[in-house]
Amino acid sequence: MVIKPGKHKFYILAAKRVVKAERIDAQVTAGRTYIIETRPSARMKERLDVETVRRGTDRFAESVHWITGTKSISRNLAECTQWVAQKSSKVTAAITAAEQEWEMSGDFYQKARTLKPKDGRTKKEIGDL
Numbered sequence: 001m002v003i004k005p006g007k008h009k010f011y012i013l014a015a016k017r018v019v020k021a022e023r024i025d026a027q028v029t030a031g032r033t034y035i036i037e038t039r040p041s042a043r044m045k046e047r048l049d050v051e052t053v054r055r056g057t058d059r060f061a062e063s064v065h066w067i068t069g070t071k072s073i074s075r076n077l078a079e080c081t082q083w084v085a086q087k088s089s090k091v092t093a094a095i096t097a098a099e100q101e102w103e104m105s106g107d108f109y110q111k112a113r114t115l116k117p118k119d120g121r122t123k124k125e126i127g128d129l
Contacts, residue, residue, distance in 0.1 A: 005030045011095050012038060014048035019087055021094035022050040023102050025114045032120025035063055052112065054119045 010024040024036055035053035053059045084091050
């Protein structure tokens with residue numbers, strides 16, 4: 001998705017019987033591509049593992065291999081909005097829980113879920129993929 005430069009807060013939602021939210025903070029710069037990796041969780045209580053891919057980490061270096069040729073997913077916004085509206089109270093509760101977890105967590109937890117401007121790949125770096 002394309003977003004304006006600046007500070008943003010994202011909630012990654014996963015649902016089966018229970019809606020779960022993960023908070024990601026990002027400060028983005030124009031012309032860069034940022035990666036938030038999502039994958040099914042091996043833990044029973046969790047539906048999804050969410051990880052920011054930050055420059056200077058092993059995942060950033062590895063991401064070259066698993067994003068090569070990947071196209072951005074473009075969901076039907078009306079369909080997504082309808083889903084959120086149908087599950088409004090569950091989504092609100094999940095976001096509240098994600099906010100509480102964020103506030104009670106320490107720097108390590110928050111840093112792992114925060115993207116900084118330098119974490120984005122430049123157009124040249126993306127062009128090389």
